[in-house]
Amino acid sequence: MKELRDLARKLLADGDAGVVIGWEEGRRGARPAFITTPDDADKLIFDARCVHNLANYLNPRKPQVKALGKPAVVVKGCDAKAVAGLLREAQLTRDRVILIGVRCGGVVQTPEMPAELTEATVATRCYGCDVREPKLVDHLVGDAQPEPPVTAALDRRIAELDALSPQERWQFWTGQLAKCTRCHACRQACPLCHCERCITDKTQPQWIESSSHLRGNFAWHLTRAQHLAGRCVGCGECERACPVGIPLSLINRKLQLVVKDLFDYTVTDDPEVPAPIGAYAVDDRQEFIE
Amino acid sequence: MDFQPRITAFVCNWCTYTGADLAGTSRLQMAANVRIIRLPCTGRIDHMFIVKAFERGADGVIVSGCHPADCHYTAGNYHARRRFGVFRELMDFMGIDPRRVTFSWVSASEGVKWKDVVNETVARVAELGPFDAYHELAGDTITGGEPAPDPFEAASGAETPDPLEAHEVGR
Numbered sequence: 001m002k003e004l005r006d007l008a009r010k011l012l013a014d015g016d017a018g019v020v021i022g023w024e025e026g027r028r029g030a031r032p033a034f035i036t037t038p039d040d041a042d043k044l045i046f047d048a049r050c051v052h053n054l055a056n057y058l059n060p061r062k063p064q065v066k067a068l069g070k071p072a073v074v075v076k077g078c079d080a081k082a083v084a085g086l087l088r089e090a091q092l093t094r095d096r097v098i099l100i101g102v103r104c105g106g107v108v109q110t111p112e113m114p115a116e117l118t119e120a121t122v123a124t125r126c127y128g129c130d131v132r133e134p135k136l137v138d139h140l141v142g143d144a145q146p147e148p149p150v151t152a153a154l155d156r157r158i159a160e161l162d163a164l165s166p167q168e169r170w171q172f173w174t175g176q177l178a179k180c181t182r183c184h185a186c187r188q189a190c191p192l193c194h195c196e197r198c199i200t201d202k203t204q205p206q207w208i209e210s211s212s213h214l215r216g217n218f219a220w221h222l223t224r225a226q227h228l229a230g231r232c233v234g235c236g237e238c239e240r241a242c243p244v245g246i247p248l249s250l251i252n253r254k255l256q257l258v259v260k261d262l263f264d265y266t267v268t269d270d271p272e273v274p275a276p277i278g279a280y281a282v283d284d285r286q287e288f289i290e
Numbered sequence: 291m292d293f294q295p296r297i298t299a300f301v302c303n304w305c306t307y308t309g310a311d312l313a314g315t316s317r318l319q320m321a322a323n324v325r326i327i328r329l330p331c332t333g334r335i336d337h338m339f340i341v342k343a344f345e346r347g348a349d350g351v352i353v354s355g356c357h358p359a360d361c362h363y364t365a366g367n368y369h370a371r372r373r374f375g376v377f378r379e380l381m382d383f384m385g386i387d388p389r390r391v392t393f394s395w396v397s398a399s400e401g402v403k404w405k406d407v408v409n410e411t412v413a414r415v416a417e418l419g420p421f422d423a424y425h426e427l428a429g430d431t432i433t434g435g436e437p438a439p440d441p442f443e444a445a446s447g448a449e450t451p452d453p454l455e456a457h458e459v460g461r
Contacts, residue, residue, distance in 0.1 A: 166386065174427075254380075
Protein backbone atom coordinates (compact mmCIF):
# COMPACT_ATOMS: atom_id res chain seq x y z
CA MET A 1 0.00 0.00 0.00
CA LYS A 2 2.80 2.40 0.95
CA GLU A 3 4.55 1.62 -2.33
CA LEU A 4 1.41 2.52 -4.27
CA ARG A 5 0.85 5.77 -2.34
CA ASP A 6 4.48 6.85 -2.68
CA LEU A 7 4.42 6.19 -6.39
CA ALA A 8 1.15 8.11 -6.83
CA ARG A 9 2.51 11.03 -4.81
CA LYS A 10 5.67 11.11 -6.91
CA LEU A 11 3.80 10.97 -10.22
CA LEU A 12 1.54 13.84 -9.20
CA ALA A 13 4.33 15.94 -7.63
CA ASP A 14 6.58 15.56 -10.68
CA GLY A 15 3.73 16.45 -12.97
CA ASP A 16 4.02 13.18 -14.88
CA ALA A 17 0.33 12.51 -14.27
CA GLY A 18 -2.59 14.89 -13.89
CA VAL A 19 -4.71 12.37 -12.05
CA VAL A 20 -4.15 8.99 -10.43
CA ILE A 21 -7.19 6.78 -10.77
CA GLY A 22 -7.29 4.10 -8.09
CA TRP A 23 -9.46 2.99 -5.21
CA GLU A 24 -10.24 4.60 -1.86
CA GLU A 25 -12.23 3.67 1.22
CA GLY A 26 -15.86 4.64 0.70
CA ARG A 27 -18.91 4.39 2.95
CA ARG A 28 -19.83 1.10 1.33
CA GLY A 29 -16.52 -0.57 0.73
CA ALA A 30 -13.91 0.27 -1.85
CA ARG A 31 -14.75 2.80 -4.55
CA PRO A 32 -12.94 4.42 -7.46
CA ALA A 33 -10.95 7.51 -6.53
CA PHE A 34 -9.56 10.34 -8.62
CA ILE A 35 -6.47 11.66 -6.89
CA THR A 36 -5.30 15.01 -8.30
CA THR A 37 -3.03 16.39 -5.57
CA PRO A 38 0.00 14.69 -3.96
CA ASP A 39 -1.50 15.22 -0.49
CA ASP A 40 -4.45 13.03 -1.33
CA ALA A 41 -2.28 10.09 -2.39
CA ASP A 42 -2.62 8.56 1.08
CA LYS A 43 -6.28 7.88 0.37
CA LEU A 44 -5.35 5.14 -2.10
CA ILE A 45 -5.95 1.53 -1.11
CA PHE A 46 -5.75 -1.83 -2.76
CA ASP A 47 -7.22 -5.06 -1.47
CA ALA A 48 -9.61 -7.80 -2.55
CA ARG A 49 -12.56 -5.37 -2.52
CA CYS A 50 -11.10 -3.37 -5.42
CA VAL A 51 -13.42 -4.99 -7.89
CA HIS A 52 -13.97 -2.16 -10.39
CA ASN A 53 -12.37 -2.21 -13.80
CA LEU A 54 -10.88 1.28 -13.92
CA ALA A 55 -9.95 0.90 -17.60
CA ASN A 56 -13.48 2.18 -18.21
CA TYR A 57 -12.26 5.70 -17.37
CA LEU A 58 -9.77 5.53 -20.26
CA ASN A 59 -12.63 5.48 -22.75
CA PRO A 60 -11.85 8.45 -25.04
CA ARG A 61 -15.50 9.48 -24.91
CA LYS A 62 -15.44 10.34 -21.23
CA PRO A 63 -14.54 14.06 -21.40
CA GLN A 64 -14.88 14.64 -17.66
CA VAL A 65 -11.93 12.29 -17.04
CA LYS A 66 -9.94 13.70 -19.94
CA ALA A 67 -10.21 17.18 -18.43
CA LEU A 68 -8.13 16.09 -15.41
CA GLY A 69 -4.99 15.64 -17.51
CA LYS A 70 -2.85 12.62 -18.26
CA PRO A 71 -4.18 9.70 -16.24
CA ALA A 72 -2.19 7.17 -14.23
CA VAL A 73 -4.46 4.20 -13.70
CA VAL A 74 -4.11 1.41 -11.18
CA VAL A 75 -4.81 -1.87 -12.97
CA LYS A 76 -5.17 -5.48 -11.96
CA GLY A 77 -4.17 -8.09 -14.51
CA CYS A 78 -7.71 -8.42 -15.87
CA ASP A 79 -8.07 -4.63 -16.14
CA ALA A 80 -4.83 -4.53 -18.14
CA LYS A 81 -6.52 -6.80 -20.69
CA ALA A 82 -9.22 -4.14 -21.14
CA VAL A 83 -6.54 -1.47 -21.59
CA ALA A 84 -4.91 -3.73 -24.19
CA GLY A 85 -8.31 -3.94 -25.90
CA LEU A 86 -8.53 -0.14 -26.10
CA LEU A 87 -4.97 0.05 -27.45
CA ARG A 88 -5.68 -2.69 -30.00
CA GLU A 89 -8.72 -0.81 -31.24
CA ALA A 90 -6.89 2.53 -31.47
CA GLN A 91 -8.96 4.18 -28.76
CA LEU A 92 -5.85 5.03 -26.82
CA THR A 93 -2.14 5.38 -27.42
CA ARG A 94 0.32 3.93 -24.95
CA ASP A 95 2.05 7.26 -24.27
CA ARG A 96 -1.21 8.92 -23.23
CA VAL A 97 -1.58 6.81 -20.10
CA ILE A 98 0.57 5.62 -17.19
CA LEU A 99 -0.32 2.15 -15.99
CA ILE A 100 0.36 1.17 -12.39
CA GLY A 101 0.04 -2.60 -12.14
CA VAL A 102 -0.84 -4.28 -8.86
CA ARG A 103 -0.13 -7.92 -8.08
CA CYS A 104 -3.54 -9.42 -7.43
CA GLY A 105 -4.61 -12.44 -5.44
CA GLY A 106 -8.22 -12.35 -6.62
CA VAL A 107 -11.13 -10.08 -5.76
CA VAL A 108 -14.48 -10.59 -4.05
CA GLN A 109 -17.79 -10.30 -5.90
CA THR A 110 -18.82 -6.80 -4.82
CA PRO A 111 -16.87 -3.95 -3.23
CA GLU A 112 -19.18 -3.96 -0.19
CA MET A 113 -18.09 -7.44 0.88
CA PRO A 114 -15.33 -7.97 3.46
CA ALA A 115 -11.96 -8.53 1.83
CA GLU A 116 -11.86 -12.21 2.68
CA LEU A 117 -11.46 -14.58 -0.21
CA THR A 118 -13.25 -17.89 0.13
CA GLU A 119 -14.78 -20.15 -2.44
CA ALA A 120 -18.14 -18.49 -1.77
CA THR A 121 -16.98 -14.87 -1.97
CA VAL A 122 -14.37 -14.90 -4.73
CA ALA A 123 -15.46 -13.38 -8.07
CA THR A 124 -16.11 -16.00 -10.75
CA ARG A 125 -13.77 -14.26 -13.18
CA CYS A 126 -10.78 -15.12 -10.97
CA TYR A 127 -11.20 -18.76 -12.00
CA GLY A 128 -8.36 -19.67 -14.33
CA CYS A 129 -6.76 -16.21 -14.08
CA ASP A 130 -3.50 -16.08 -16.03
CA VAL A 131 -2.52 -12.45 -15.34
CA ARG A 132 -2.19 -12.13 -11.59
CA GLU A 133 0.91 -10.07 -12.27
CA PRO A 134 0.02 -7.62 -15.07
CA LYS A 135 2.64 -7.31 -17.80
CA LEU A 136 1.37 -4.30 -19.76
CA VAL A 137 2.43 -1.73 -17.12
CA ASP A 138 4.87 1.10 -16.43
CA HIS A 139 5.16 0.39 -12.71
CA LEU A 140 4.45 -2.78 -10.79
CA VAL A 141 3.68 -2.55 -7.07
CA GLY A 142 2.67 -4.83 -4.23
CA ASP A 143 3.94 -8.18 -3.01
CA ALA A 144 3.29 -11.50 -4.70
CA GLN A 145 -0.14 -12.74 -3.67
CA PRO A 146 -1.34 -16.28 -2.97
CA GLU A 147 -3.57 -18.05 -5.50
CA PRO A 148 -7.27 -17.15 -5.15
CA PRO A 149 -9.67 -19.92 -4.09
CA VAL A 150 -11.08 -21.85 -7.03
CA THR A 151 -14.70 -21.41 -8.06
CA ALA A 152 -15.92 -22.84 -11.33
CA ALA A 153 -19.50 -21.73 -10.63
CA LEU A 154 -19.86 -19.91 -13.92
CA ASP A 155 -18.63 -22.77 -16.08
CA ARG A 156 -20.78 -25.20 -14.10
CA ARG A 157 -23.87 -23.08 -14.75
CA ILE A 158 -23.02 -22.88 -18.47
CA ALA A 159 -22.63 -26.65 -18.63
CA GLU A 160 -26.05 -26.99 -16.96
CA LEU A 161 -27.62 -24.67 -19.53
CA ASP A 162 -25.89 -26.42 -22.41
CA ALA A 163 -27.36 -29.71 -21.27
CA LEU A 164 -30.93 -28.34 -21.62
CA SER A 165 -32.98 -28.37 -24.82
CA PRO A 166 -33.19 -25.14 -26.89
CA GLN A 167 -36.80 -24.71 -25.66
CA GLU A 168 -35.72 -24.89 -22.03
CA ARG A 169 -32.89 -22.45 -22.62
CA TRP A 170 -35.37 -20.14 -24.38
CA GLN A 171 -37.59 -20.37 -21.32
CA PHE A 172 -34.67 -19.46 -19.07
CA TRP A 173 -33.55 -16.48 -21.14
CA THR A 174 -37.03 -15.07 -21.76
CA GLY A 175 -37.47 -15.16 -17.97
CA GLN A 176 -34.19 -13.31 -17.47
CA LEU A 177 -34.51 -10.80 -20.33
CA ALA A 178 -38.10 -9.96 -19.40
CA LYS A 179 -36.61 -8.10 -16.44
CA CYS A 180 -34.46 -5.87 -18.65
CA THR A 181 -35.53 -2.22 -18.58
CA ARG A 182 -33.05 -1.22 -21.29
CA CYS A 183 -31.26 1.24 -19.04
CA HIS A 184 -28.05 0.30 -20.89
CA ALA A 185 -26.05 0.26 -17.67
CA CYS A 186 -24.33 -2.85 -19.06
CA ARG A 187 -23.09 -0.79 -21.98
CA GLN A 188 -22.01 2.18 -19.89
CA ALA A 189 -20.11 -0.01 -17.44
CA CYS A 190 -18.29 -1.91 -20.18
CA PRO A 191 -14.73 -0.70 -20.82
CA LEU A 192 -14.93 -2.00 -24.39
CA CYS A 193 -18.34 -0.60 -25.39
CA HIS A 194 -16.77 2.54 -26.76
CA CYS A 195 -18.61 3.20 -30.04
CA GLU A 196 -19.18 6.87 -30.78
CA ARG A 197 -22.78 6.01 -31.54
CA CYS A 198 -24.16 2.70 -30.34
CA ILE A 199 -26.35 0.79 -32.78
CA THR A 200 -29.12 0.62 -30.20
CA ASP A 201 -29.34 4.43 -30.22
CA LYS A 202 -29.82 4.56 -33.99
CA THR A 203 -33.37 5.09 -35.15
CA GLN A 204 -33.07 5.33 -38.92
CA PRO A 205 -33.12 2.44 -39.55
CA GLN A 206 -33.94 1.14 -36.13
CA TRP A 207 -32.23 -2.22 -35.87
CA ILE A 208 -32.92 -2.62 -32.19
CA GLU A 209 -36.30 -1.62 -30.85
CA SER A 210 -35.82 0.71 -27.92
CA SER A 211 -38.96 -0.41 -26.04
CA SER A 212 -38.15 -2.77 -23.22
CA HIS A 213 -40.34 -5.59 -24.44
CA LEU A 214 -38.85 -9.02 -24.94
CA ARG A 215 -38.37 -8.61 -28.68
CA GLY A 216 -36.30 -5.46 -28.27
CA ASN A 217 -34.48 -6.99 -25.31
CA PHE A 218 -33.51 -10.07 -27.29
CA ALA A 219 -32.22 -7.96 -30.17
CA TRP A 220 -30.20 -5.83 -27.75
CA HIS A 221 -28.67 -8.65 -25.74
CA LEU A 222 -27.85 -10.74 -28.81
CA THR A 223 -26.16 -7.74 -30.36
CA ARG A 224 -24.32 -6.71 -27.21
CA ALA A 225 -22.97 -10.24 -26.85
CA GLN A 226 -22.05 -10.59 -30.52
CA HIS A 227 -20.27 -7.23 -30.60
CA LEU A 228 -18.19 -8.25 -27.56
CA ALA A 229 -17.35 -11.72 -28.84
CA GLY A 230 -13.60 -12.18 -28.75
CA ARG A 231 -13.20 -8.74 -27.13
CA CYS A 232 -14.86 -9.18 -23.74
CA VAL A 233 -12.24 -9.48 -21.00
CA GLY A 234 -14.77 -11.01 -18.61
CA CYS A 235 -14.46 -8.33 -15.93
CA GLY A 236 -18.14 -8.75 -15.10
CA GLU A 237 -18.80 -5.01 -14.73
CA CYS A 238 -21.91 -5.29 -16.94
CA GLU A 239 -23.49 -7.81 -14.64
CA ARG A 240 -22.50 -5.87 -11.53
CA ALA A 241 -24.05 -2.72 -13.01
CA CYS A 242 -27.29 -4.47 -13.99
CA PRO A 243 -30.05 -3.17 -11.71
CA VAL A 244 -32.30 -6.17 -12.31
CA GLY A 245 -29.71 -8.90 -11.99
CA ILE A 246 -29.53 -10.42 -15.47
CA PRO A 247 -26.65 -12.95 -15.45
CA LEU A 248 -24.78 -11.36 -18.36
CA SER A 249 -21.52 -13.03 -17.34
CA LEU A 250 -23.03 -16.33 -18.43
CA ILE A 251 -23.36 -15.06 -22.02
CA ASN A 252 -19.95 -13.40 -22.03
CA ARG A 253 -18.22 -16.44 -20.59
CA LYS A 254 -20.03 -18.74 -23.02
CA LEU A 255 -18.72 -16.70 -25.94
CA GLN A 256 -15.21 -16.74 -24.48
CA LEU A 257 -15.43 -20.53 -24.51
CA VAL A 258 -16.84 -20.54 -28.06
CA VAL A 259 -14.08 -18.26 -29.35
CA LYS A 260 -11.51 -20.45 -27.62
CA ASP A 261 -12.99 -23.53 -29.22
CA LEU A 262 -13.46 -22.12 -32.74
CA PHE A 263 -10.39 -19.93 -33.15
CA ASP A 264 -8.14 -21.08 -30.30
CA TYR A 265 -8.12 -17.49 -29.05
CA THR A 266 -8.03 -16.26 -25.49
CA VAL A 267 -8.24 -12.56 -24.66
CA THR A 268 -4.75 -11.36 -23.83
CA ASP A 269 -3.05 -8.28 -22.46
CA ASP A 270 -0.84 -8.05 -25.52
CA PRO A 271 -2.26 -5.26 -27.72
CA GLU A 272 -0.33 -6.55 -30.75
CA VAL A 273 -2.37 -9.76 -30.96
CA PRO A 274 -5.40 -9.09 -33.20
CA ALA A 275 -8.90 -9.89 -31.95
CA PRO A 276 -10.49 -12.92 -33.67
CA ILE A 277 -13.48 -11.10 -35.15
CA GLY A 278 -12.07 -8.86 -37.84
CA ALA A 279 -9.24 -11.25 -38.53
CA TYR A 280 -9.59 -14.64 -40.23
CA ALA A 281 -7.71 -17.76 -41.20
CA VAL A 282 -8.15 -19.49 -44.54
CA ASP A 283 -8.64 -22.84 -42.80
CA ASP A 284 -11.17 -21.73 -40.18
CA ARG A 285 -13.58 -24.43 -39.09
CA GLN A 286 -16.77 -24.60 -41.13
CA GLU A 287 -18.65 -27.75 -40.16
CA PHE A 288 -21.79 -25.64 -39.71
CA ILE A 289 -21.79 -24.50 -43.35
CA GLU A 290 -23.43 -26.74 -45.92
CA MET B 291 -53.87 -26.64 -44.32
CA ASP B 292 -50.22 -27.66 -44.05
CA PHE B 293 -47.88 -25.21 -42.38
CA GLN B 294 -45.90 -23.32 -45.00
CA PRO B 295 -42.76 -21.86 -43.42
CA ARG B 296 -41.56 -18.42 -44.37
CA ILE B 297 -37.86 -18.47 -45.14
CA THR B 298 -35.72 -15.39 -45.69
CA ALA B 299 -32.53 -15.92 -47.68
CA PHE B 300 -29.64 -13.46 -47.46
CA VAL B 301 -27.39 -14.20 -50.42
CA CYS B 302 -24.33 -12.69 -52.01
CA ASN B 303 -24.67 -11.06 -55.40
CA TRP B 304 -21.76 -12.81 -57.07
CA CYS B 305 -22.26 -16.48 -56.28
CA THR B 306 -25.46 -17.60 -54.64
CA TYR B 307 -27.75 -15.04 -56.28
CA THR B 308 -26.40 -16.03 -59.66
CA GLY B 309 -26.66 -19.70 -58.66
CA ALA B 310 -30.30 -19.20 -57.67
CA ASP B 311 -30.85 -17.44 -60.99
CA LEU B 312 -29.37 -20.46 -62.75
CA ALA B 313 -31.70 -22.76 -60.79
CA GLY B 314 -34.59 -20.66 -62.06
CA THR B 315 -33.54 -20.54 -65.70
CA SER B 316 -32.81 -24.29 -65.53
CA ARG B 317 -36.44 -24.78 -64.44
CA LEU B 318 -35.45 -26.73 -61.35
CA GLN B 319 -38.43 -27.50 -59.12
CA MET B 320 -38.06 -26.24 -55.57
CA ALA B 321 -40.14 -25.06 -52.64
CA ALA B 322 -41.59 -21.59 -53.12
CA ASN B 323 -41.22 -20.57 -49.47
CA VAL B 324 -37.98 -18.65 -49.83
CA ARG B 325 -37.76 -14.89 -50.24
CA ILE B 326 -34.35 -13.83 -51.47
CA ILE B 327 -32.61 -10.65 -50.38
CA ARG B 328 -29.55 -9.89 -52.46
CA LEU B 329 -26.50 -8.29 -50.86
CA PRO B 330 -23.08 -7.45 -52.25
CA CYS B 331 -21.27 -10.09 -50.20
CA THR B 332 -21.71 -12.41 -47.22
CA GLY B 333 -19.37 -10.01 -45.46
CA ARG B 334 -22.21 -7.47 -45.69
CA ILE B 335 -24.61 -9.77 -43.84
CA ASP B 336 -24.86 -8.63 -40.26
CA HIS B 337 -26.20 -10.90 -37.54
CA MET B 338 -28.92 -8.25 -37.03
CA PHE B 339 -30.38 -9.26 -40.41
CA ILE B 340 -31.20 -12.69 -38.99
CA VAL B 341 -32.67 -11.20 -35.84
CA LYS B 342 -34.75 -8.75 -37.87
CA ALA B 343 -36.02 -11.53 -40.13
CA PHE B 344 -37.26 -13.46 -37.11
CA GLU B 345 -38.80 -10.29 -35.67
CA ARG B 346 -40.71 -9.65 -38.90
CA GLY B 347 -42.18 -13.13 -39.15
CA ALA B 348 -39.60 -15.45 -40.70
CA ASP B 349 -39.60 -19.03 -39.49
CA GLY B 350 -36.19 -19.79 -40.93
CA VAL B 351 -33.23 -18.04 -42.52
CA ILE B 352 -30.69 -19.01 -45.17
CA VAL B 353 -27.34 -17.26 -45.36
CA SER B 354 -25.37 -18.16 -48.44
CA GLY B 355 -22.42 -16.88 -50.44
CA CYS B 356 -19.26 -17.74 -52.31
CA HIS B 357 -17.12 -20.72 -51.47
CA PRO B 358 -13.87 -20.00 -49.61
CA ALA B 359 -11.23 -18.52 -51.97
CA ASP B 360 -13.98 -17.41 -54.39
CA CYS B 361 -15.02 -14.14 -52.78
CA HIS B 362 -15.40 -11.28 -55.23
CA TYR B 363 -13.94 -9.01 -52.54
CA THR B 364 -11.20 -11.50 -51.62
CA ALA B 365 -12.05 -12.06 -47.96
CA GLY B 366 -15.69 -11.15 -47.24
CA ASN B 367 -16.79 -14.75 -46.84
CA TYR B 368 -13.89 -15.51 -44.49
CA HIS B 369 -15.00 -12.71 -42.20
CA ALA B 370 -18.61 -13.88 -42.41
CA ARG B 371 -17.56 -17.42 -41.54
CA ARG B 372 -15.94 -16.22 -38.31
CA ARG B 373 -18.87 -14.05 -37.31
CA PHE B 374 -21.55 -16.62 -38.04
CA GLY B 375 -19.56 -19.40 -36.37
CA VAL B 376 -19.86 -17.36 -33.18
CA PHE B 377 -23.40 -16.13 -33.76
CA ARG B 378 -24.71 -19.62 -34.38
CA GLU B 379 -23.38 -20.73 -30.98
CA LEU B 380 -24.84 -17.59 -29.39
CA MET B 381 -28.29 -18.27 -30.85
CA ASP B 382 -28.11 -21.84 -29.61
CA PHE B 383 -27.13 -20.69 -26.12
CA MET B 384 -29.99 -18.18 -25.99
CA GLY B 385 -32.47 -20.89 -26.97
CA ILE B 386 -32.97 -20.16 -30.68
CA ASP B 387 -32.83 -23.53 -32.40
CA PRO B 388 -29.84 -23.30 -34.78
CA ARG B 389 -31.62 -25.65 -37.20
CA ARG B 390 -33.74 -22.65 -38.20
CA VAL B 391 -30.72 -21.02 -39.83
CA THR B 392 -28.89 -22.59 -42.75
CA PHE B 393 -25.43 -21.44 -43.72
CA SER B 394 -24.17 -22.59 -47.09
CA TRP B 395 -21.71 -21.92 -49.88
CA VAL B 396 -23.40 -21.96 -53.29
CA SER B 397 -21.40 -20.90 -56.34
CA ALA B 398 -22.78 -19.37 -59.53
CA SER B 399 -22.73 -22.75 -61.26
CA GLU B 400 -24.42 -24.69 -58.44
CA GLY B 401 -28.09 -24.23 -59.31
CA VAL B 402 -28.75 -27.81 -58.23
CA LYS B 403 -27.09 -27.27 -54.86
CA TRP B 404 -29.23 -24.16 -54.30
CA LYS B 405 -32.34 -26.21 -55.02
CA ASP B 406 -31.20 -28.78 -52.43
CA VAL B 407 -30.39 -26.12 -49.84
CA VAL B 408 -33.83 -24.58 -50.29
CA ASN B 409 -35.71 -27.85 -50.18
CA GLU B 410 -33.79 -29.18 -47.18
CA THR B 411 -34.21 -25.94 -45.24
CA VAL B 412 -37.94 -25.74 -45.98
CA ALA B 413 -38.43 -29.37 -44.92
CA ARG B 414 -36.41 -28.89 -41.72
CA VAL B 415 -38.17 -25.68 -40.71
CA ALA B 416 -41.59 -27.12 -41.59
CA GLU B 417 -40.85 -29.91 -39.13
CA LEU B 418 -39.81 -27.42 -36.42
CA GLY B 419 -43.07 -25.52 -36.95
CA PRO B 420 -43.77 -21.78 -36.93
CA PHE B 421 -41.37 -19.69 -34.88
CA ASP B 422 -44.18 -18.14 -32.85
CA ALA B 423 -41.96 -18.07 -29.78
CA TYR B 424 -39.99 -15.28 -31.43
CA HIS B 425 -42.77 -13.61 -33.42
CA GLU B 426 -44.88 -13.14 -30.33
CA LEU B 427 -42.16 -11.86 -28.03
CA ALA B 428 -43.70 -8.41 -28.04
CA GLY B 429 -47.24 -9.77 -28.13
CA ASP B 430 -48.10 -8.10 -31.42
CA THR B 431 -50.01 -9.45 -34.33
CA ILE B 432 -47.48 -10.55 -36.92
CA THR B 433 -48.80 -14.08 -36.66
CA GLY B 434 -52.14 -13.18 -35.10
CA GLY B 435 -51.14 -14.69 -31.76
CA GLU B 436 -52.24 -13.86 -28.25
CA PRO B 437 -50.53 -10.90 -26.57
CA ALA B 438 -47.42 -11.89 -24.64
CA PRO B 439 -47.82 -12.18 -20.87
CA ASP B 440 -46.83 -9.29 -18.64
CA PRO B 441 -43.03 -9.58 -18.55
CA PHE B 442 -42.82 -8.74 -14.86
CA GLU B 443 -45.36 -11.39 -14.04
CA ALA B 444 -43.44 -13.82 -16.20
CA ALA B 445 -40.20 -12.99 -14.41
CA SER B 446 -41.63 -13.98 -11.03
CA GLY B 447 -43.65 -16.90 -12.39
CA ALA B 448 -43.12 -20.45 -11.23
CA GLU B 449 -41.71 -21.83 -14.47
CA THR B 450 -38.83 -19.34 -14.67
CA PRO B 451 -35.90 -19.74 -12.28
CA ASP B 452 -35.71 -17.47 -9.27
CA PRO B 453 -33.96 -14.36 -10.67
CA LEU B 454 -32.08 -13.63 -7.47
CA GLU B 455 -30.79 -17.13 -7.19
CA ALA B 456 -29.69 -17.14 -10.81
CA HIS B 457 -27.95 -13.84 -10.17
CA GLU B 458 -25.94 -15.25 -7.28
CA VAL B 459 -24.82 -18.22 -9.33
CA GLY B 460 -24.25 -16.04 -12.37
CA ARG B 461 -21.56 -13.99 -10.67
